[in-house]
Amino acid sequence: MDVAATFSTGAELFAGLITISGIAYNALALLGARAFVRDTRTARKAAPFLPSVSILKPVKGIDPRMYAGFVSHCQQQYGGEFEIVFGVSSLDDPAVAEIVRLREEFPNVAIQLIECAQRMGTSGKVSNLIQMLPAAQFEHIVVNDGDILVGPQYLTEIMRPFADAKVGLVTAPYIGLSTRTTWSKLEALGISTDFMPGVLTARKLEGSIRFGLGSTLATTKTALATIGGFESLVDQLADDYELGARLAAQGYRVELAPEVVETDVPAYTLRGYLDHQLRWARSTRDSRRAGYIGLGITYVLPWAVLAVVASGAALWSIALLSFALFVRVTVALTIGVGLLKDVQVIRDLWLLPLRDFSGLFIWGWSYSSDVIVWRGEKFRLHQGKLERVAEEAK
Incomplete structure (x- = not known):
């Protein structure tokens, strides 16, 4: 031959x-x-766990669906108390006007606005979170991006796993919304048909997941302190992954909630994609x-x-x-x-x-x-x- x-x-x-x-x-x-799906059905048979929650949202600039995402957080059908803490690097950020508008539209929702003037590391998002955390009133915290849009049962589903004290982080599946360029459609398609199947495969193989997804990072101040707080993540690119990995290394469980959230996919050019x-x-x-x-x-x-x-x-x-x-x-x-x-x-x-x-x-x-x-x-x-x-x- x-x-x-x-x-x-x-x-x-x-x-x-x-x-x-x-x-x-x-x-x-x-x-x-x-x-x-099977585990979700089993978990939902238990009574919901409804602790008080602080939602931390670091924002920068205005995204197309950002305000709709803000509104969706204010419209939670949640049996416990919650607040929303927004963080901006400067009060001149255009997102501030949208937060003021939100306060006027939802006067019964506790909304804070924190100016995070210090740059504490490479990641501006995590730098803001470091400065926002002291303003959070409650032990349970939820972090997600400014453009995340959620359903009315979001907090109920995200908090449910915390009934087990061994749970240190709850994260959520997400989809990307795109109706524009071919490249943005390719990214959105990849999230739903490549990335999320990969997450479910990892969960199947390992019995749970050992990382977080940036769409939702729910934890407690106590668990966060065991890894050195947000300060330990300020120079990390994949801060969501690292948060889950480090909490898992401390013996906490990371759970994937059944609540799917939505994010916006930019109108990428080929280069941007x-x-x-x-x-x-x-x-x-x-x-x-x-x-x-x-x-x-x-x-x-x-x-x-x-x-x-x-x-x-x-x-x-x-x-x-x-x-x-x-x-x-x-x-x-x-x-x-x-x-x-x-x-x-x-x-x-x-x-x-x-x-x-x-x-x-x-x-x-x-x-x-x-x-x-x-x-x-x-x-x-x-x-x-x-x-x-x-x-x-x-």
Whole structure:
């Protein structure tokens, strides 16, 4: 057998095995979704736990759906007491006018506005949280971004797991809302059909999750103090991941609540999409190095296409591609639409192959460097921390 034939056979075998592994991963994601639904039904049989809650919302600037998100927090059907603490770096921030408007519209909701004038580390968000926390009246705190939109039972569902004193963090699934550019649609599709299935798979394999999602980070002041407070996270890029990982290391459980929240996906250009996806990918790679290596097999469609090409369109490879597509679509519809209620998945289902190909490309590219672009600035990611990259002399 000549070298070319040997290489072709090797590529055929490799692509076929990776495709089968990807199919197995997708099947595991479906089992993870089933386990999550079952556990949710069991948890909801217990009486709700209704402690007083401080919602901390660091904000900067105005996002398209931001005010609607603010309103959704004020309209909670919650049996306990709650307050909302907003934090801005400057009282000149345009978001301040929206917070004033919110106070006028909801005079019965306790709303605080804190000016966080100090920059205490690389992360402006965490820097604000450090300065906001002393103003929070209550032991239980919930942190989420300014553009997060929630349902009326949000606090009820997020607080429910805290009935168990071993729970140190509760986080929530989310979907991205996008009706604009193709690139923003690709990111939103990825959240519902790649990222959240990955979270459910991790939960299935590990018995729980050991990280947080930025859509919701609910904890207690007591638990937070065991890891050194927000101060310990101020130079971390993936502060949400690190919060969950560090609390888990302290012996606390991290729970995924069944309450799905919504966030806004910007109208990305191709460049913006690649910058954001690379930042996300390199952050994940830095946080979960071993698990991230296996992420490449989850993009099953490119591997199935490679098997078809390498085998010269052999019948078995075409059958494998068909089955891979069937499983991939099943995961997208079952988790994206059925579990997360993201109807955009149906609209954008035709983009699924492009999402898989771009995801695999970004996964590979993420290993080429430690540099990320964040808010227009370049940083080098080192053990979760951000180090500013000096501009090259012209």
